[in-house]
Structure formats: structure tokens, C-alpha cells
Amino acid sequence: xxxxxxxxxxxxxxxxxxVTLNCSYEVTxxxxxxxxxxxxxxxxxxxxxxxxxxxxxxxxxxxxxxKKELFSILNITATQTGDSAIYLCAANxxxxxxxxxxTSLTVIP
Amino acid sequence: xxxISQKPSRDxxxxxxxxxxxxxxDSQVTMMFWYRQxxxxxxxxxxxxxxxSEATYESGFVIDKxxxxxxxxxxxxxxxxxxxxxxxxxxxCSVDDRGTADTQYFxxxxxxxxx
Numbered sequence: 266x267x268x269x270x271x272x273x274x275x276x277x278x279x280x281x282x283x284v285t286l287n288c289s290y291e292v293t294x295x296x297x298x299x300x301x302x303x304x305x306x307x308x309x310x311x312x313x314x315x316x317x318x319x320x321x322x323x324x325x326x327x328x329x330x331x332k333k334e335l336f337s338i339l340n341i342t343a344t345q346t347g348d349s350a351i352y353l354c355a356a357n358x359x360x361x362x363x364x365x366x367x368t369s370l371t372v373i374p
Numbered sequence: 375x376x377x378i379s380q381k382p383s384r385d386x387x388x389x390x391x392x393x394x395x396x397x398x399x400d401s402q403v404t405m406m407f408w409y410r411q412x413x414x415x416x417x418x419x420x421x422x423x424x425x426x427s428e429a430t431y432e433s434g435f436v437i438d439k440x441x442x443x444x445x446x447x448x449x450x451x452x453x454x455x456x457x458x459x460x461x462x463x464x465x466x467c468s469v470d471d472r473g474t475a476d477t478q479y480f481x482x483x484x485x486x487x488x489x
Contacts, residue, residue: 296476297476299477299478301480305483306464306466306482306483306485307466307480307481307482307483308417308466308480309480310375310477310478310479313476313477353416353417355417355478357476361419362419362478364416364417364418365416366415366416367416
């Protein structure tokens with residue numbers, strides 16, 4: 266059965282902390298791994314990862330994929346209250362996107 | 375990326391009624407998808423809406439309950455029929471990125487509450 270598991274389920278940190286969110290996957294015909302940030306209703310796209318070991322970076326956010334161990338991490342440095350959201354990862358097989366249950370991040374001032 | 379709009383953004387409906395959600399994209403896209411996100415849950419794919427053919431439904435979802443239209447390459451509707459409180463959810467449409475199937479972009483979502 267195809268599945269994506271995220272950990273932790275929730276996280277509470279103080280502003281300025283660094284956080285690491287984990288995403289492991291087991292899917293058939295893996296094509297890419299995507300990260301989304303969900304505030305309120307709609308997920309917004311953060312990263313797409315297709316190759317192992319190549320870090321993608323956008324400001325304080327970065328992500329890397331390990332296709333051998335079947336996982337990805339999303340790092341957020343110097344967290345801000347605006348980073349509070351649910352972070353979703355999804356494994357793309359080309360036919361379908363399998364979403365994890367998300368990590369709920371709360372950043373306290 | 376494509377700009378996606380959904381209507382309505384939220385609604386409160388009575389049990390037994392139906393609601394049609396509209397999804398409009400500012401460019402032509404091959405694949406449009408409809409997801410449901412129940413409270414505290416992740417995204418669940420309802421169906422893939424293909425232009426010019428019947429929608430493809432995932433296990434657990436049927437056309438009678440969630441009829442979908444896809445009249446052209448920029449528009450789709452999802453109807454939630456004969457609603458019950460268990461249908462209370464966020465409904466999201468998404469599109470693939472230029473037909474590459476590499477990335478999905480989401481509309482703003484419709485928050486549905488069924489009383």
C-alpha cells in the first residue's frame with residue numbers, strides 16, 4: 266500500500282528556533298517529493314525534489330531528499346510566527362499524489 | 375504557476391441538500407483534481423477531472439454522490455449531493471503544472487459545513 270508518513274505530528278517552538286520536519290514514503294513508481302505549507306485552507310507549493318542529496322533552498326527554508334532511505338526533511342531556520350502552519354509532504358508517482366497527514370508547526374513569539 | 379479560483383469560499387448547508395463548487399483556472403490545463411480535507415485529516419483525492427471524458431473516481435467516492443463536470447480546459451465543478459454532516463470538509467481543486475504531472479497547485483478551497 267502506498268503511504269506517506271510525516272513526523273512529528275505537531276511541534277511548538279519559540280521564535281528563532283530551528284526546526285526539522287520529516288517525511289518518509291513508500292510508493293510505487295516514485296517520481297518526486299513535494300512540500301506544501303497550508304495556512305487556513307489551501308496548500309501553497311514550497312519545493313519539489315527529484316534527486317537525492319541536492320538541497321533546495323528558499324530563504325530560511327530548505328529541503329533535501331534521500332531516495333535510498335525514502336525520506337525527505339524540511340528545515341526552517343530562525344523561525345518566525347508567520348511560519349506557523351501545517352506542512353504537508355506528498356509523493357508523486359506521476360499518476361497520483363499521496364499526501365502525508367502533515368506536521369502542525371506553532372511558533373510562539 | 376496557474377491562478378486558480380474557487381466559488382463559494384465557504385457555505386453552510388442543510389442536510390439533504392446539494393452544493394456545487396466551481397473551480398476556474400486562468401490558463402488551459404490538462405488535469406484538474408478534486409480533494410477533500412476533513413477536520414484534522416490530510417488531503418484525500420476524490421477524483422481526477424478530464425476534459426471531454428468522465429471523471430476518474432478514487433476508491434470510496436462515487437459519481438452519484440460527487441458528480442463532476444469538466445466542460446473545457448479552464449473550468450470544473452464538483453457537486454456534493456444529498457449532504458450529511460459527515461460531508462463537512464474543505465474541498466480543494468488543484469491543477470497540474472503545465473501538464474507535466476510534476477507539481478500540483480491548489481485553489482483557495484471551499485469550507486463546507488453541513489448542519
